[in-house]
Amino acid sequence: MKKELEHQFVSLLEQNQNIVHKVCSLYTDNPEAHNDLFQEITIQLWKAYPKFRGDSKFSTWMYRVALNTAITLYRKAKKQPRTQAFDTVVYRIGAEPYDPTEEKQLKLMYSAIRELGDIDKALVFLYLEDKNYSEIADTLGISEVNARVKMSRIKTKLKTILNP
Amino acid sequence: MMDELELLKKDWQQREQELPRLSYDDIHRMIWKKSSSLVRWIFYISIIEFLVPHLLYLVPSFREGNGYSVAKDLGIHTELLVLTVIQYAVVLYFIIQFYRRYKEISVLDDANRLMKRIIRTRRTVKHYVIFCLSMILVIFGLFVVGIYFSDNLAEALQLGEAGAKQDPVELKWLMMGIMGVLGVVFTTLMGGIYFLLYGLLTRRLYTNYKELRRMDR
Structure with missing residues (x-):
């Protein structure tokens, strides 16, 4: 039962992981912090998953948990020198005319x-x-x-x- | 003029392809990791705050036999006993309160309510700490009073030969002074460490909470 739930959750999150990555890219400014926040959001999502009833879309539900974690629960806020990470992510999209x-x-x-x-x-x-x-x-x-x-x-x- | 924000929105949505991608296994590994969330830290700190006064009993001079007989000789052991009973009753009350608050915190609430609840939990812990600090101060105070009314101080404090040689009045004031200063220093130190730690931990949460309150006025 537990295994099944686990599999269901991980698959859903794998499909929808972009939402979490986007939150992380806004709230952190280096890859390490990005991963830390991603992990914390994943933990919070997993802890709350048994309460997910499917009456809303999984992605909608994720927005709330991810933002709540970033705004209120996330602890590591070491001031680090800003890196170029964000700018590179924002880098040009190839298909668009420059x-x-x-x-x-x-x-x-x-x-x-x-x-x-x-x-x-x-x-x-x-x-x-x-x-x-x-x-x-x-x-x-x-x-x-x-x-x-x-x-x-x-x-x-x-x-x-x-x-x- | 084209709406810059629309441009931004378009760009933002196209960026998806450039985001990192984690595999099923990566995510699976993450779900069993320990959370480092603020609430968990508040929880740890309150456990520490609960344990620290009890750790004092590990210090030999505070251990039952010694401390108790000193209290008895000073004639304050009944008061100390009553105080201890009250203390445990209040501690129990706080444990229940704290557990209830902790349970209330849900990441599924809206951000506003979630922050309100975390702050309420924080406040409960703060009250508990203030209570503990005042208890420490009261117990030291009790010893000061006990010393003041004591007839044979050197014996009560088990000071041995050296104590017996001292002038009793001088000794009395000296011991009262030491106890008083010790009480204040100890309380300030514990309080200082606690509030510093807590302040640092929840500063960002407070800032965000205030920002949201301001927004919703």
């Missing part, structure tokens, strides 16, 4: 997001993942109106960084 201005803008925006607080990051992350405001509000435990207000403030902030 546009230096666009590239520069993206880089600027990503580094601006890195500077945001943990909660703002979570908001931006959910936004980038195309979640609607009711889902964002629900995950963070704030009202939908406030989630909108906060997001539009972050947008303005990002725009001023791009067009000073």
Whole structure:
């Protein structure tokens, strides 16, 4: 029984691991920290898995656990010198026509997001993942109106960084 | 002007191919690893906080026979006994409270509620520590009072020859002073270590919690 559950969980996580990697890439800035956070999120997901009832999609459920772990439970927050890891991940996508201005803008925006607080990051992350405001509000435990207000403030902030 | 954020969103979603990829076995290995989560650390620290006062009994002079007979000779053993009973009752209450709080914490809650609960757990532990620290202070205080009212101090404290030679009044004030200073130093030290450790551990959580509160106003 336990073995079956284990297999089910690991397979599901293997298929959906991108979500966790994306959270890790936002909240950490070197491969080692990335792996540590990934592991912690995996542990938390596994511990909570028996309560997953399948009435929501596994991926939706993962967003909540992953973000909660990154924001509230994760302990290792050693200040480390920033590495280029993030920039390399953000590196160009081969198929896209190369546009230096666009590239520069993206880089600027990503580094601006890195500077945001943990909660703002979570908001931006959910936004980038195309979640609607009711889902964002629900995950963070704030009202939908406030989630909108906060997001539009972050947008303005990002725009001023791009067009000073 | 094209919405930069839309550009970002598009880029973000295309990045998926570049993310690291773990195998089934990698993930399988991870699920049995020990969590290093904040809640677990709060839990460990409270166990340590619970054990440390008991470890004192390993120090020879604190061990039952000795400490008890000193207390008896000083005429404070009844008070000490009552205090110990109260202490254990309160400790039991805290253990139950702490367990309930710990159980309440669920990673499936929304971030706001989760943080609120962790902070509540933290607060319970903090109250427990304040209680322990005051107990230490009270026990030292009790000894100071006991010494003050003691008629034959050198004998009560088992100071032997050297103690008997001392001027009793001088000895009394000296011992009261030592006990008082010891009590304060010990309490401050324990409290200092605890609050430093805890403060460092939960600082980030507090920052995030405040940020979320501010957002939701």
